[in-house]
Amino acid sequence: MAVNLGNCHVCANQLTFGPDSFFELNGADVCVRCIKDTLDAPIAGQLGYPAVINGVLLHPAMFPAPFFGGRVAFERYKNLFDMKNAEWATPATLRLYCNCPVGMFLGARESLQARGETTYGGCGACMQVYCMKCGAPTDESVASLRAHRH
Secondary structure, three states: OOOOOOEOOOOOOEOOOOOOOEEEEOOEEEEHHHHHHHHHHHHHOHHHOOOEEOOEEOOHHHOOHHHHOOHHHHHHHHHHHHHHHHHHHOOHHHEEEOOOOOOOEEEEOOOOOOOOOOOEEEOOOOOOEEEOOOOOEEOOOHHHHHHOOO
């Protein structure tokens, strides 16, 4: 005799019995597929940010590593998730991207009045370094670093 576990709060599909087949989020049972799809949404685009189900702001750390395919896969996924969430949380006018073909998000540009120091951000794809105040690339030479003191 099959046990009726109820339906997923998000997709209304019947929940299956088994380890990690569903999780309870704020009093509602949600299937693994809906959780994974919601976590993937901010990675795919800004429209998926923030990842929320039933009033719960999701983060990969809320789920066991096997949910993502093991510890190594979990760490990679969590890093990507955090990077994309930082990007979407940054106002569009302050986002700084590398001008290489990958166009990686480097971080939020800083206010010129923020502090006396200049910070730098680097592209993980092409290794170009950028001034986080003016957004211009630098070659990390003494002269270039001096020129970017704002």
